[in-house]
Amino acid sequence: MPMRRYSVEEVVDAVVIGTGAGGAPLLARLARAGLKAVALEAGQHWAASRDFATDERSQRKLFWTDERLSAGQDPVPFGSNNSGVGVGGSTLHYTAYVPRPQPDDFQLFTEFGVGVDWPIGYADLEPYYEELEEFLGVSGPSSYPWGKARRSAYALPPLPLNGAAQLMQRGCDQLGIRTSPAPNAALSGPYFQEGVGWRAACTNRGFCQAGCTTGAKASMDVTYIPLAIHYGAEIRAESFATRLELDPAGRISSVIYDHHGVEQRQKCRYVFLCAGAIETPRLLLINNLGNSSMQVGQNFMVHTGMQVWGQFAEDVRPYKGIPGALISEDTHRPEKVDFAGGYLLQSIGVMPVTYATQLARGRGYWGEALTRCMRGYNHTAGINILGDCLPYPGNYLELSGEMDARGLPKPRIHFSFGENERRLTAHAEKIMREIWRLAGATDIWSFNRGPHTIGTCRMGHDGAQAVVNSEGKSFDIPNLYIADNSIFPSALSANPALTIMALSLRIADRFLATIQ
Amino acid sequence: MRDDHYPPGTVTALLETDWVTEPTRQVLQARLLPLPAAPRFFEPKTFALLDAVSKLLVPQPPPVQFVDLAARLDAALLADVGKGWRYDGLPPDKEAFTIGLQGVEESSMLLFNQGFITLAESEQITVLTAVQNGLAPGTTWHYLPAQRFFEELLAAFVELYYAHPLGQEAIGVVAMADKQGWRQIGLDSLETQEPLALKQQTYGP
Numbered sequence: 001m002p003m004r005r006y007s008v009e010e011v012v013d014a015v016v017i018g019t020g021a022g023g024a025p026l027l028a029r030l031a032r033a034g035l036k037a038v039a040l041e042a043g044q045h046w047a048a049s050r051d052f053a054t055d056e057r058s059q060r061k062l063f064w065t066d067e068r069l070s071a072g073q074d075p076v077p078f079g080s081n082n083s084g085v086g087v088g089g090s091t092l093h094y095t096a097y098v099p100r101p102q103p104d105d106f107q108l109f110t111e112f113g114v115g116v117d118w119p120i121g122y123a124d125l126e127p128y129y130e131e132l133e134e135f136l137g138v139s140g141p142s143s144y145p146w147g148k149a150r151r152s153a154y155a156l157p158p159l160p161l162n163g164a165a166q167l168m169q170r171g172c173d174q175l176g177i178r179t180s181p182a183p184n185a186a187l188s189g190p191y192f193q194e195g196v197g198w199r200a201a202c203t204n205r206g207f208c209q210a211g212c213t214t215g216a217k218a219s220m221d222v223t224y225i226p227l228a229i230h231y232g233a234e235i236r237a238e239s240f241a242t243r244l245e246l247d248p249a250g251r252i253s254s255v256i257y258d259h260h261g262v263e264q265r266q267k268c269r270y271v272f273l274c275a276g277a278i279e280t281p282r283l284l285l286i287n288n289l290g291n292s293s294m295q296v297g298q299n300f301m302v303h304t305g306m307q308v309w310g311q312f313a314e315d316v317r318p319y320k321g322i323p324g325a326l327i328s329e330d331t332h333r334p335e336k337v338d339f340a341g342g343y344l345l346q347s348i349g350v351m352p353v354t355y356a357t358q359l360a361r362g363r364g365y366w367g368e369a370l371t372r373c374m375r376g377y378n379h380t381a382g383i384n385i386l387g388d389c390l391p392y393p394g395n396y397l398e399l400s401g402e403m404d405a406r407g408l409p410k411p412r413i414h415f416s417f418g419e420n421e422r423r424l425t426a427h428a429e430k431i432m433r434e435i436w437r438l439a440g441a442t443d444i445w446s447f448n449r450g451p452h453t454i455g456t457c458r459m460g461h462d463g464a465q466a467v468v469n470s471e472g473k474s475f476d477i478p479n480l481y482i483a484d485n486s487i488f489p490s491a492l493s494a495n496p497a498l499t500i501m502a503l504s505l506r507i508a509d510r511f512l513a514t515i516q
Numbered sequence: 517m518r519d520d521h522y523p524p525g526t527v528t529a530l531l532e533t534d535w536v537t538e539p540t541r542q543v544l545q546a547r548l549l550p551l552p553a554a555p556r557f558f559e560p561k562t563f564a565l566l567d568a569v570s571k572l573l574v575p576q577p578p579p580v581q582f583v584d585l586a587a588r589l590d591a592a593l594l595a596d597v598g599k600g601w602r603y604d605g606l607p608p609d610k611e612a613f614t615i616g617l618q619g620v621e622e623s624s625m626l627l628f629n630q631g632f633i634t635l636a637e638s639e640q641i642t643v644l645t646a647v648q649n650g651l652a653p654g655t656t657w658h659y660l661p662a663q664r665f666f667e668e669l670l671a672a673f674v675e676l677y678y679a680h681p682l683g684q685e686a687i688g689v690v691a692m693a694d695k696q697g698w699r700q701i702g703l704d705s706l707e708t709q710e711p712l713a714l715k716q717q718t719y720g721p
Contacts, residue, residue, distance in 0.1 A: 033550075053540040055694045057547075057679035062618015063600055071604035163703045203697020213537065223628035226522050311518055314703040317710060319691035321701040360670045364648060366573045367641070374678065374687045378578040378713075412604060443517045 004232045008266050012036040015255045017283070019240045020089020022484030023274030024220035025132075029508035030272075037265060038234045040257050042279075043086035045237040046221065050381045051209040056353040059210035061085075062092045067173050068278065069400050073416035074303060074450060077081050079225030080354075081209055082453050083276060085096045086505075087237055088221035090276065093152035093462035094209045094215045097324040098138055099344060100129050101494040102147040102272040102332060108388065112418065119461050119470035120506075122148065124444040128502035133183070136218035137191040137199065140183035143493035146329035159202060162321025162450040164381035167312060168347035169326055171439035175431075182327035182346060185498075196223060206319040206349045224501075239264070239321065242408065244287050244480075251479045269509070270479045271279065274504070277453035277486040279399060282411045284457070284467075285399050290476045295467050297397040298388040299458050300413060301491045304343060304421050307358075308432035310441025311376045316349075318380055323349040331385075331431065332493060339423035343387025343493050344426035345432070352377055362447040373425065376443070383435060385428040389450070389491040390420050397456050403418045415450065452496050457486035472507035483507045520713035522688035524579055525578050527681045535693035535709045544681050544692060551587040557594040557610070566590070568633045569620065572640055573670050574677045580686045588676045603664045613672075616665035619647070619656030626653040677695075688713060 006012050013035035016023045019276045025038060030037040044061075046052065052059060064083035070076050084090030103122035108115040116501045130152050132138075140154030157183030161169070165181075186202045193199075202216035215222045225235060236259070243256035245265070254267045273280050281297040284290045326347040333342045356374055359365045365373055394416060400408040417425070429446050436444050459482075460466025461474030468487055474480040485496050492499060528548065531541055553565070555563035567586035576582050577718050579652035593610050605613045622630040632640060648670075650663045677683040693709045700707050 049537075049539075051539065053543040054694050055540060055543050055679065057675065058543045060597075060599075063599040065598040067598050068601045069604045071599050075603055084601065101573075112649045162701045166703050168607075195674060203694070204699070204701050205697060207691065207694070213539075232532055250704065270584065312703075314704065315706060317706070319689065320698045352684060352687065352691065353675055353678045356674045357671055362666055364667075366644075366648075366670050367575055370573075370674065372517065372519055372685070373573060375520045377687050379518055436578070443567040489583075493593075511644065 001230050004234055006038055006234050006367050007035055008264055010036070011267040011269060012038050013268070014270045014272060015037070015040060015487065016272040016274060017255065018089060018274035018276065018279070018484065019087045019225060019235065020084060020220060020274065020276065020484070021091050021497045022276070022504050023272065024224035025127065025501045026272055026274065026483050026508040027233050027503040028224045028228035028504060029245065029512070031228050031233035032359065035511050037228070037451070038236060039228070039239045040241050041087050041235060043237065044239040045087040045235060048211060048213050048215060048221070048404050052213045054205065054207050054210070056210050056351050062211050066404055067404070069410055069412040070506050071412055072414040076413055076450055078278070078413045081144045082451060083278060087225055088219045091219040091497060092147055092211055093209050094121065094219070095323045097495045098185045098492055098498040099325070099327060099329070099494045101492040101499060102148060103492065104333070105492045108161040108341060114340045118489050119459055125499065125502045125506065126506045129137060129498065130500050131505065132431055132498060135193060136223055137183045137187045138183050139188035141181045144183070145178055145180055146332060154183060156191065157326060158182070159184055159186060159188050159322045160204065161325045162206070162349055163316035164347040164349050165319060165321070165325035167316070167381050167439045168383055168435060170436035172328060174438040175435060177328050177330045177435070179326050179328045184322050184324065186212070186322055187216045197226070198206040202308040202322065206321055206322045206323055207351060208353070209324060210351060210489060213347050219236070224288050240406070241275070241283060242406065244283070244289055250477065252477060270481065274484045275484045276484050277456045278411055278413065280482060280484055281397050281456040282399070286408055290467060290474045291393065292476050293464055293467055295458055295465065298457050299391035299455035300395045300415060300458065301389045301391055301454040302415065303452050304385060304389055304425050304428070305449045305451040305456070305489055306429055307447045307449065308344065308436060308444060309380055309382045309384050309435040309447065310439070310444045312381060312439070312441055313379070315378060317378050318349040319351060321349055331428065334427065337427055339420045339422070339427065340390070341388030341420070341424065341493055342426055343385040343424060346384050346386065348382040348384045350380070350382055358439050358447045363445060366498065383432045385432070386493065386495055387428065388493045389454070389488070390418055391455055392418050394417040417450070423433065452485065452487045454485050454491050454496065457482050458489050459487040460489060471510040472503065481511060483509055517711065520688065522685065522711050522713055523580065524685065526688070526711045527690060527692070530690055530693045530709060531681065535695055536638040539647065548681055551584055551591055555587070555590040557590045558614070562614065563590060563631055565617050565621060569639065569644065569669070570673050572637070572644060573673050579618045581682045583675050583677055583680045583682050585673050589672055592672070592676070603661070605661050606664050606668065609668070610708050612660065613669060615656060615660050615696055618664070619652070619654050619660060619662065620644070622656050623647060623652035623655035671721070
């Protein structure tokens with residue numbers, strides 16, 4: 001279907017900056033309501049079957065590779081697996097692991113007296129989780145053992161278990177830890193959606209983090225983006241937003257963006273900033289906007305995400321199957337512990353370059369130690385946690401004095417794990433090592449990491465302490481909304497993509513209700 | 517720990533077949549082509565040092581076919597392929613690698629009174645281990661964090677090597693042969709295009 005086009009001179013209803021999990025669902029919603037909506041995307045609009053190779057190095061084109069400076073005691077590596085570029089954003093390279101958060105995740109302060117509560121709760125997002133799981137075609141178990149009882153079944157049966165999942169199941173069975181096939185936003189069977197068409201079933205390529213070539217994975221480019229185009233939205237790829245121009249009344253009147261080196265100015269009534277927890281605050285700080293709370297860039301979080309690897313006698317071939325095939329949430333609120341929050345456990349497959357790089361960076365292996373360990377790659381399996389992470393004053397994003405190729409300041413991100421994360425991770429490491437030992441692993445080792453980018457434009461009830469309200473609306477600029485992982489007040493002990501999408505849909509619905 | 521070896525030629529042969537999609541074939545066959553031997557980013561002297569370091573960090577003894585890692589890093593730096601971040605205490609990659617290699621040479625002179633490439637292998641390993649552990653002598657390391665530099669250089673070589681079809685062949689990886697997808701994904705379930713590890717006695721010196 002041909003895409004509708006709007007003129008830069010025309011005052012469009014909405015400019016959406018970013019086309020990932022934050023921007024794409026909202027864009028489709030606004031377009032469906034009849035609004036003239038234009039999305040700006042810094043990266044290209046790929047055709048996966050033509051443009052994507054089963055190759056980690058060339059697929060780095062899906063990662064945001066503009067340089068960021070990583071500071072603090074636990075500097076965060078960017079540019080792989082936590083920030084995407086291209087129509088679809090980070091969903092182009094997410095593993096599509098989509099467990100819902102549990103209701104208590106939204107009330108960390110009430111439960112533990114640390115961190116903050118969300119200004120909305122599980123009940124506010126539940127209908128959106130249901131809608132998303134149906135629309136994306138989430139594959140999951142017929143009954144899910146943890147959290148609030150589900151009101152509806154997953155759209156499709158679960159994806160098959162790969163070697164890592166079988167091994168984790170074996171170890172967990174012996175420890176008495178319950179497991180379940182995980183919910184994944186990749187199709188276990190062919191699936192049809194109005195406005196999108198048929199998507200084919202997953203073929204068990206384990207290269208989800210290097211881009212899905214078949215369209216089975218529910219990245220935005222094969223779900224909400226075609227839906228948005230179907231309803232009349234325009235996608236402008238290779239368009240990098242640089243400035244937000246205000247009218248005398250303090251409303252944004254146009255968005256300035258760079259397209260192939262030429263500056264463009266799109267007039268608009270509303271702006272939805274969905275560029276992720278690094279580029280969203282960076283754009284606001286560069287423009288000195290929306291920051292009367294002084295919270296833009298603050299409260300930067302990751303997830304606790306330690307991985308524990310082991311080698312097995314069995315052939316695993318960890319490049320096959322959906323990487324996170326198995327889940328356990330028995331550790332969501334573990335008893336007799338010295339930390340707040342909790343975590344989930346997942347089995348993980350891994351691509352070879354990713355694994356080798358971890359051996360180099362995490363284990364410091366080189367020479368024969370490295371090449372020998374890599375000769376055992378085909379027998380390697382991992383378990384990984386995804387757990388909470390508290391905000392701390394010392395963890396934040398700021399603009400550095402160093403300019404990028406566009407002449408804009410590079411962001412510097414300070415991050416150090418705190419005591420709560422160290423205790424949670426130590427608890428998890430012990431369990432993961434025990435699971436692997438019982439499953440028969442040798443050469444067990446751990447790689448600590450902090451996946452995902454969260455916080456930096458916190459939502460809340462109070463404009464003195466938050467950047468946006470519970471509906472994503474800026475406290476300072478009446479026609480600016482933010483819908484992405486930057487508005488999360490706390491990290492949640494579940495992978496963020498599903499909740500980013502749920503917030504995106506909710507923010508769109510609330511916005512539409514106010515203008516009608 | 518396991519020490520599997522795989523038959524040579526598996527990946528290069530697969531790239532010619534219908535197990536591999538056209539975009540994957542194009543990328544990997546292009547990567548198989550050798551690069552010009554002469555450096556374009558590094559000075560020849562620094563490049564010789566880089567080459568010696570690369571062979572210690574990622575040894576490629578026969579029968580594994582050699583991948584020219586130093587030339588690939590030279591080309592990557594020339595192309596300025598960013599990776600999206602850097603440690604706050606390090607200068608940009610081009611500068612960090614150039615200065616760090618000077619540091620390796622400086623440490624080598626201070627420890628053994630000889631340039632790095634003329635050292636015996638055991639001495640070279642001593643120098644690199646000292647750099648990795650932040651214990652190498654030299655004024656260079658007063659302003660360039662040695663451990664961070666070492667980690668970056670190692671990670672760069674490791675990525676270049678295991679992204680190369682020959683590097684993958686050495687570890688029996690045929691992830692690229694996925695055009696038909698994978699049906700046998702459980703433990704000990706291989707498909708016809710997946711190579712079996714060689715028996716111990718069929719490889720080695």
